Amino acid sequence: MPLLEVHRVSKSFEGFRALNDVSLTVEEGSLYALIGPNGAGKTTLFNLITGRCTLDAGRVVFAGQDISHTPTHRIIHHGIGVSFQRAIPFPSMTVLENVTLAVLALGGKTRDFARPLLSYGDAARRAEEIISWVGLNDLKGQVAASLSQGDLKRVDIALALASKPRLLLLDEPLAGLSRTERAQMVGFIRDLLRSLGTTLLFTEHDTDAVLQLAGRIMVLHRGSVLAEGTPDEIRSHPQVQEAFLGREA
Amino acid sequence: MTLPFFFLEFMTGLASAASLFLLAVGLSLIFGALGIVNFAHGSFFALGAYFLFALTHGDASGFWHYLLLAVAASLVVGAVVERVFIRRVLNRAEHYQILLTYALLLIIEDVSKICFGADYKSIGMPKGFEMPVFVLGIPFPSYYLGLVGLAAATALLLWLFLHRTRYGTLVRAVTQDREMLEALGVNVPLLFTVIFAVGIGLAGFGGAVSLPLQSISTGVAVDAVISAFIVVVVGGLGSLWGTLLAAILIGEIQAFGALVLPEFSIVFAYVLMAAVLLFRPWGLLGRPPTVRT
Amino acid sequence: MRTKLALAALVLALLPWLLHDYGLQVAIQALVLGVFAMSFNLLFRNTGLLSFGHAACFGSAAYTTALLISRLRWNFAATLPLALTAAALVALVIGFFSVRLTKIYFTMLTLAFAQMLWALAHKWYGFTGGDNGITGLLPPGLLGNPKGLYYASLMALAVVCAVIHLVRRSPAGYTLRAVRDNPARAQAIGISAFQYMVAAFVLSGTLSGLAGFLQVAWQHSVFPDLLYWTTSAEVIIAVILGGSAQFFGPAIGAAVLVVLEAVVRSHTQYWPLALGMVLLAMVLFFPSGVVSLFQRRQRQEAPRATA
Numbered sequence: 001m002p003l004l005e006v007h008r009v010s011k012s013f014e015g016f017r018a019l020n021d022v023s024l025t026v027e028e029g030s031l032y033a034l035i036g037p038n039g040a041g042k043t044t045l046f047n048l049i050t051g052r053c054t055l056d057a058g059r060v061v062f063a064g065q066d067i068s069h070t071p072t073h074r075i076i077h078h079g080i081g082v083s084f085q086r087a088i089p090f091p092s093m094t095v096l097e098n099v100t101l102a103v104l105a106l107g108g109k110t111r112d113f114a115r116p117l118l119s120y121g122d123a124a125r126r127a128e129e130i131i132s133w134v135g136l137n138d139l140k141g142q143v144a145a146s147l148s149q150g151d152l153k154r155v156d157i158a159l160a161l162a163s164k165p166r167l168l169l170l171d172e173p174l175a176g177l178s179r180t181e182r183a184q185m186v187g188f189i190r191d192l193l194r195s196l197g198t199t200l201l202f203t204e205h206d207t208d209a210v211l212q213l214a215g216r217i218m219v220l221h222r223g224s225v226l227a228e229g230t231p232d233e234i235r236s237h238p239q240v241q242e243a244f245l246g247r248e249a
Numbered sequence: 250m251t252l253p254f255f256f257l258e259f260m261t262g263l264a265s266a267a268s269l270f271l272l273a274v275g276l277s278l279i280f281g282a283l284g285i286v287n288f289a290h291g292s293f294f295a296l297g298a299y300f301l302f303a304l305t306h307g308d309a310s311g312f313w314h315y316l317l318l319a320v321a322a323s324l325v326v327g328a329v330v331e332r333v334f335i336r337r338v339l340n341r342a343e344h345y346q347i348l349l350t351y352a353l354l355l356i357i358e359d360v361s362k363i364c365f366g367a368d369y370k371s372i373g374m375p376k377g378f379e380m381p382v383f384v385l386g387i388p389f390p391s392y393y394l395g396l397v398g399l400a401a402a403t404a405l406l407l408w409l410f411l412h413r414t415r416y417g418t419l420v421r422a423v424t425q426d427r428e429m430l431e432a433l434g435v436n437v438p439l440l441f442t443v444i445f446a447v448g449i450g451l452a453g454f455g456g457a458v459s460l461p462l463q464s465i466s467t468g469v470a471v472d473a474v475i476s477a478f479i480v481v482v483v484g485g486l487g488s489l490w491g492t493l494l495a496a497i498l499i500g501e502i503q504a505f506g507a508l509v510l511p512e513f514s515i516v517f518a519y520v521l522m523a524a525v526l527l528f529r530p531w532g533l534l535g536r537p538p539t540v541r542t
Numbered sequence: 543m544r545t546k547l548a549l550a551a552l553v554l555a556l557l558p559w560l561l562h563d564y565g566l567q568v569a570i571q572a573l574v575l576g577v578f579a580m581s582f583n584l585l586f587r588n589t590g591l592l593s594f595g596h597a598a599c600f601g602s603a604a605y606t607t608a609l610l611i612s613r614l615r616w617n618f619a620a621t622l623p624l625a626l627t628a629a630a631l632v633a634l635v636i637g638f639f640s641v642r643l644t645k646i647y648f649t650m651l652t653l654a655f656a657q658m659l660w661a662l663a664h665k666w667y668g669f670t671g672g673d674n675g676i677t678g679l680l681p682p683g684l685l686g687n688p689k690g691l692y693y694a695s696l697m698a699l700a701v702v703c704a705v706i707h708l709v710r711r712s713p714a715g716y717t718l719r720a721v722r723d724n725p726a727r728a729q730a731i732g733i734s735a736f737q738y739m740v741a742a743f744v745l746s747g748t749l750s751g752l753a754g755f756l757q758v759a760w761q762h763s764v765f766p767d768l769l770y771w772t773t774s775a776e777v778i779i780a781v782i783l784g785g786s787a788q789f790f791g792p793a794i795g796a797a798v799l800v801v802l803e804a805v806v807r808s809h810t811q812y813w814p815l816a817l818g819m820v821l822l823a824m825v826l827f828f829p830s831g832v833v834s835l836f837q838r839r840q841r842q843e844a845p846r847a848t849a
Contacts, residue, residue: 072729082730090723101716105732113714159731344592349825351775355818482650512665519658526651530643
C-alpha cells in the first residue's frame with residue numbers, strides 16, 4: 001500500500017518553474033531518496049509535501065488522506081515527522097527539554113503556563129524513550145548549543161520522531177557533516193528506521209550515501225523527473241550519469 | 250469651500266510636504282543603504298536650523314550664503330558621527346542601533362540647549378521672498394513656492410545622482426548587495442560614511458530651509474523623527490519617489506484634515522502609517538519585506 | 543542564588559525605614575519602572591520582538607484609573623481590574639496586528655498604534671484633559687502613604703517576577719523560546735507561532751498596565767507624556783541597561799536608571815546629556831548590561847539553573 005502519493009505536482013515562483021508535473025509514490029516501509037543538482041527542485045518538492053509552500057497544481061495524499069493544503073504545524077498530526085535542512089533543534093534548551101517540548105506540542109499541551117515543563121511525567125518519559133532510540137541518553141541534560149553537528153542531527157531526528165510517525169521526512173540530513181560523521185549517520189538512520197518500521201523520504205546531495213541508504217531513488221533535474229528506480233537502475237541510467245553522477249566530490 | 254481657499258490649503262500642505270520630504274529623504278537613504286533606523290534624524294534636522302540661526306542671528310539678509318555653511322557643517326557632523334559611532338553598530342542587533350541613535354538624540358538635544366538656549370529661534374524670510382504672493386485674491390507666503398522649489402530640485406538632483414552617476418550607482422548597489430561590492434574591491438566603509446553624511450546633510454538642509462516658516466526649539470527633534478518615520482514607512486524604506494509621494498500625501502492630509510477635525514489632524518498621519526503597515530508593509534513604492542505567517 | 547535573593551528581599555523589605563522621604567520616592571519610582579521593565583522583557587526576551595508600543599499599555603491603564611477616579615468618583619484601588627483590562631485590550635489590538643510583521647516593521651507598527659493613542663489623549667481636551675492631564679488623584683489609605691505605596695509596589699514586582707518565572711519554565715514559555723530560537727523547527731513540531739506571540743504580547747502589556755496603575759498612585763496625576771514614544775524608549779533603556787538575558791536584569795536596570803537620574807539631576811539640569819553618554823558607553827563597551835559586569839563567568843543559562 002503506497003503510504004505517500006504525490007500526483008502531478010507543479011510550482012512556480014514569480015515566473016520561474018521550480019517543479020513541473022512531478023509524481024512519486026512511496027511504499028510503506030521503504031527508504032526513498034530524492035536527488036538532483038542544486039535548483040533541481042528537491043527542496044521545493046519537500047516544502048510542498050510538508051506544507052511550507054502551496055502547490056500550484058496537483059495533489060499530495062498521505063495514507064489515503066489529501067494533505068495538499070495542510071500547513072506545516074498540522075502535518076505532524078497526520079503521522080508525518082519532519083526535519084528541515086539547517087533547521088537544527090532549539091539551542092537554548094537541553095536535549096531532554098527539546099524532545100519533551102515536541103511531545104507536549106503533539107499532545108496540544110503547549111498552552112499550559114502553570115506547571116514546569118519537566119513536571120509532565122508522561123511526556124518526559126516518552127521523550128527519554130525517543131532519546132534512547134537515537135542513542136543520546138548520556139547527553140540528555142546537555143544544552144543543545146554545546147553539541148556536535150552529528151549529535152545535533154540526532155536530536156533533530158528525535159524531534160521529528162516525537163509523533164511516532166509512519167513517515168519521516170528529512171531534508172538533507174547529511175548536510176554539514178564530515179566524512180566520518182556521514183558514514184555514521186547513514187548507518188544510524190538505516191538501523192533506526194529498520195527497528196522502528198518507519199518509512200523514510202529524504203532529499204540529499206551526497207549521491208554515494210544515497211546509493212548506500214536508499215531502496216528507491218528519484219532523480220530531479222530542472223524541476224522535472226529525470227529518472228526513477230532502484231539504486232542499480234539509477235547507477236546505470238545513461239542520462240543520470242551524464243547529468244551529474246561522477247561530478248560529485 | 251471656495252477655490253482660492255482650497256488653493257491656499259493646498260499650498261500650505263505642499264510647503265509642509267516639502268519640509269517633510271527633506272527631513273525624511275535622508276532617513277530613507279540611510280536605512281536603504283546601511284539598514285539603520287536613525288532615531289537621531291530629527292535632531293540633525295533641528296541642528297541644521299540651529300546652525301543657520303547661529304550664523305545669521307535671525308537676520309535673513311545673508312540667508313543663502315549661510316545656508317551653504319550650515320549644510321557643510323551638517324555634512325561634517327554626519328561624517329564624524331558615522332565614523333565614530335554608527336560604524337560600530339552596523340552589524341549588531343536592532344535594539345543596539347536604536348539605543349545608540351537615541352543616545353545621540355539625547356546628547357544633541359542638550360548640547361543644542363547649552364549652545365543655543367531652549368527658547369524658540371526663528372528667522373525672517375530670505376531676500377526675494379519677503380512679499381506675499383497673491384493667487385485668486387488670497388495671499389500666502391511666497392517662500393512656500395521657494396521651499397517647494399528647493400525640495401523639487403533636491404529630489405531631481407538626488408535622482409540624477411543615484412541614476413546617472415557612477416557613484417550614485419554604487420550607492421544603489423550597496424542597498425542590494427553589500428558583500429558583492431566588497432568582493433569587487435569597493436571601499437564600502439567609506440561609501441557608508443559618505444551616504445550617512447549625505448543623509449544627515451539633507452536633514453540639516455531641510456531644517457535650515459524650513460526655518461523661515463517654522464521656528465526651532467529643542468523639542469522639535471523628538472516630534473520630527475516620528476514624522477520622518479511616518480513618511481518613510483508610508484513611502485517605502487529606501488525609495489526616493491516613495492518618500493516624495495508620502496510627504497505630499499501626508500502634508501496635504503494634515504492641511505485639509507486640519508479643516509475637518511482640527512484637533513485630530515495628526516491622528517490621520519498615524520492612521521495612514523498603520524494602514525500601510527497593515528496592508529502593504531513595504532510602503533507605497535518600496536520592496537516587499539518578510540512577513541511572518 | 544537563593545541566599546542572594548533572600549538577602550536582597552531583606553534589604554528591600556527594610557529599605558523604607560532606612561531612607562528619608564526623598565529617597566523613598568526614588569525607591570518607589572524605581573519599583574514602578576522595575577515592574578514596567580520586567581513586563582516588557584517578558585515579551586522581548588522570549589520572542590525577540592522590540593515593541594515601541596508598551597507606553598500605550600502603560601498609559602492606557604494609567605488613564606483608565608485616572609478617568610474612573612476623576613469622572614466617576616471610583617475608589618482608587620477598585621480601578622485596578624479595569625486598568626489591567628484596558629492595558630490587555632490595547633495589547634491585544636496592537637499585538638494582533640503587529641506580530642505578523644518582522645523586526646523593524648513590527649517596531650514601526652507598534653510605534654504607530656501607540657502614537658495614535660497619544661495623539662488622542664493629547665488632543666481630546668474634553669475627555670482626557672489634553673495637555674493639562676488629570677491631576678489631584680491622591681489615593682486614600684495604604685496607597686496614599688509612601689511606605690504603603692512602597693510595599694504595594696514591591697509586592698507588585700514580586701508578583702510580576704513570579705509570573706514570569708512560572709511562564710518561563712512552563713510548556714508555553716518553552717514554546718515561545720522555541721519560536722524565537724528557530725521558527726521553522728517550531729512549526730515542524732506542530733507549533734503555530736502567531737497565537738503564542740500574541741499571548742506573550744498581551745501578558746506583557748497587561749503587566750505593564752500594573753506599572754501604569756502604580757504610576758498614578760505615585761504621581762497622583764496622568765499626562766499624555768505617559769503615552770509618548772519616549773516612555774517606551776525609557777523602558778527599553780532600563781531593560782537593556784540591566785541586561786535582557788538576566789532574569790532580574792530589567793529590574794536592576796530600572797533601579798540603576800532611576801537612581802542615576804536622581805543623582806545627576808541634583809547636580810545639573812543636563813540629565814539627557816548624561817543619559818546619552820551612559821547609553822553610548824553601554825552600547826559600545828558593555829552591551830550585555832550592568833548585571834553582566836558583575837558576573838565572573840558568562841555561562842549558557844540552562845533553565846533549571848534559574849531559581
